[in-house]
Amino acid sequence: MSEKKENNFLNEKLIPFFNKISSARHMVALRDGMTAAVPMIIIGSIFMIIGQFPVKGYLDFMASIFGPNWSNVVQYITNASFHIMGLVAVAGISYSLARSYKNIDPFSAMIVAIGAFILTIPMQVGKDGGLLIPLNQFDSSGLFTALLVGLFVTDLYVWLMHKNLVFKMPDSVPPAVSNSFAALFPGAISLFVVWLIRLGVEATPMKSIPNVITFFLQAPMSKVTNTLGGAIVIELVVCILWFFGIHGANAISGVIDPVLYAALSVNYTAFKANKPLPNIITKTFFDNFVRIGGCGATLGFVILMVFVAKDQEMKALGKISIGPAIFNINEPVVFGTPIVLNYRIIIPFILAPMANIIATYTAMKMGWVAKTIGIYPPWTTPPILSGILSTGHISGGVMQLFNIVMDTLIYYGFFKSMDNAKLKAEKEMEQAKA
Structure with missing residues (x-):
């Protein structure tokens, strides 16, 4: 399938189909x-x-x-x-x-x-x-x-x-x-x-x-x-929908959120009774430990744009996006880079939140990090603080810091490729004007 036909299929068939479902x-x-x-x-x-x-x-x-x-x-x-x-x-x-x-x-x-x-x-x-x-x-x-x-x-x-x-x-x-x-x-x-x-x-x-x-x-x-595999499937669907420009979390929230809120409530009841918390996968697990900086865990990507980018356009977009990203709002970077329909960035956009799920789930399962206790900080609460509040323990903030560093490393190679390509195009444009 040629690139033109592929784009026509996405724009004329696939994207309208998902938009129709999410807007039903x-x-x-x-x-x-x-x-x-x-x-x-x-x-x-x-x-x-x-x-x-x-x-x-x-x-x-x-x-x-x-x-x-x-x-x-x-x-x-x-x-x-x-x-x-x-x-x-x-x-x-x-x-x-x-x-x-x-x-x-x-x-x-x-x-x-x-x-x-x-x-x-x-x-x-x-x-x-x-x-x-x-x-x-x-x-x-x-x-x-x-x-x-x-x-x-x-x-x-x-x-x-x-x-x-x-x-x-x-x-x-x-x-x-x-x-x-x-x-x-x-x-x-x-x-x-x-x-x-x-x-x-x-x-x-x-x-x-x-x-x-x-x-x-x-x-x-x-x-x-409430399993590792289930969490991975949920986030995979969210990321794929976002890649096509559809708000993935909103699209599936009506079906998934009741289960996640119920799991959070069970943890709250156990916490009040001083009993072991039964659930790892909850609403705050996704909002605070997986989607750091927004869906796709893009805070690490934005950090690279601000501090590593050589291309002026990338650096400027990073400076605009860093504020919202700290509060887990990533529409500026998703649509400004763009990440939507950008095949160069789809791999880390999916891989980073998957890595967050695996790392956080494993750490909570092993008892290295406290589970979410039932408190629901607003999803706009900045990382580190939200991790501490949602788990009632400093280990939650440490886990988020680990995830941010990991996400940044995952995005790094793909980011450098994009940055170099944009820098090369920028120089070629300047030479053409000279």
Whole structure:
């Protein structure tokens, strides 16, 4: 295949295909729904750091001022924010999906989806006759249920609305009231369908909808993703999509992030109970130890551009990119170099994050580096600091420093080839002008 035909295939077939998938309304809804939960996770992580910062002198000092139970009081905010991932996700997914359809009130659809989500949760009757709701289903344990309910219940609701099964109010009625009554029949039918599904599941040995989802989806996916091979496959897909100009992490986040957040939440629970942390592969594993400088681990590449480049264009781009790269934003270098569709740089762009995965996984598996404890520093937190915060130990920062040096060495040979080629072209251009 000639280069021209190959480029035509990429531009006319492959890239539009991946763009179509990543921009599909259900993929966008999944991504936006998970994104909606991130601020609450960060807030909970901040107060977790305050309440459980792993320095004994700090903990003793705070206890001497605020009393022995001060940490539990601080954790009220963590419990109120970190542990509602599922609830926020179902609301965000439903709202985003409903908003993508015409003539649908997204707020009403979201309320129905939240009701359907709660309907899937098995409840018990307390001694006083009140209902006891297992709150763990509101956090990462219920993420897959939230994902499915947010998509399918919302689609059912929209379909019923488009069938005109609505209770119409006079034009004089305010829109907020009119929308609420319009949702009456579609909402009732949607909840009735979920109720029937629940009754059917309760008649089986599975007993509850969350048990079915855990057995058939969450548990198998967790076993795959929480392995070295699973992590490599995930990042390989992300890097390949980025190579074609598609935001790889966003494209697959709706499917992968629920598993990674769930693994992080399990680590948090174990950390609070002073038990061994079970998971290595978590959301913070990728954000803080693999994608250093952004997808492709491009911080090492940018460092070379700033300090080693001889070509003036490369050096100038490096100076522009170094600031964002420190905060893990690499669009300037990805599109400015460019890395997109640049066959000279695809090998280190894939190899560097793969090396980060293998090195970090091995170090955590061997116990040389602490595992991620459940704290979720914002993905824009600079390396070294984010490593210490996410693991609660200085070894996390040391691991990141090791990865940065390793990434720089991986990029070096390919960078020199590009730099020399650009420098040669620059000199030839100057000679042609002379």
